[in-house]
Amino acid sequence: MPKLTFIEKDGNHLEVDAPKGLSVMEVSHKHGVDIEGACGGCLSCATCHVIVKPDWFEKVGEPSEDEEDMLDLAYDLEKTSRLGCQILITDELDGLVVALPGAPKEW
Ligand code: FES
Numbered sequence: 001m002p003k004l005t006f007i008e009k010d011g012n013h014l015e016v017d018a019p020k021g022l023s024v025m026e027v028s029h030k031h032g033v034d035i036e037g038a039c040g041g042c043l044s045c046a047t048c049h050v051i052v053k054p055d056w057f058e059k060v061g062e063p064s065e066d067e068e069d070m071l072d073l074a075y076d077l078e079k080t081s082r083l084g085c086q087i088l089i090t091d092e093l094d095g096l097v098v099a100l101p102g103a104p105k106e107w
Pocket residue numbers: 025036037038039040041042043044045046047048070083084085086
């Protein structure tokens with residue numbers, strides 16, 4: 001099963017199992033990671049914002065225009081910001097690392 005690492009606000013690196021087909025936001029909820037996801041994944045909030053580790057960004061891909069509009073509302077926006085509900089886990093993303101907004105990013 002693919003693995004996904006969250007860098008939490010306190011700097012903790014949490015590696016979890018990430019079932020294929022689930023979104024990064026859904027995986028975070030399964031493991032009690034502090035990502036809200038207020039709209040349930042329908043691209044109408046920005047509370048599932050995560051910052052993708054830069055060397056993963058090409059594999060994860062650019063946000064759509066609609067996603068970019070929502071990201072403009074997000075806190076701690078970075079060049080590799082994405083909405084967690086829009087990244088679906090695949091085998092290619094095994095090992096992906098994302099940081100929560102406000103987390104220390106040492107990468
Ligand atoms: Fe609302 Fe992702 S959960 S945009």
